[in-house]
Amino acid sequence: MKKVYLLIFCLLVSASAFAEWSHFYETRRTHFYVDNASIQAVDGKRQVWILGNSKARKGSGEISFKSLQQFDCKEKMNRGVVYATFSEEMAGGEKLSETDVPSAWTLVLSDTAEETLFKQLCP
DSSP states (O other), rough: HHHHHHHHHHHHHHHTOOOEEEEEEEEEEEEEOGGGGGEEEETTTEEEEEEEESSSTTTOOOOEEEEEEEEEEETTTTEEEEEEEEEEEEEEEEEEEEEEEOOOOOOOOOOSSSHHHHHOOOO
């Protein structure tokens, strides 16, 4: 199963190198962008690449992240499948960390970036 995630990650990373990021949400700390061309259905779920630019550099040197997010439209839940942090904006500079271990499923909360994506992916 881990090989499947790695293959999906490699294919999507190469495709996301040419991503056209569209701003879709903002908090006090972060601007969020989505690659609408990356939206796809996988195993009955919907997934999409997102990117976040922090308004201030974190202690680890991170200023941006890129994440493959998966949504369960029936259960109104989401999780991260792949997550990487970067030293420069828009996933540029040095890659500081990376994981391809999916996070636990969590409920999509109101008034969040996840809810905005959920409404777009799960009409």
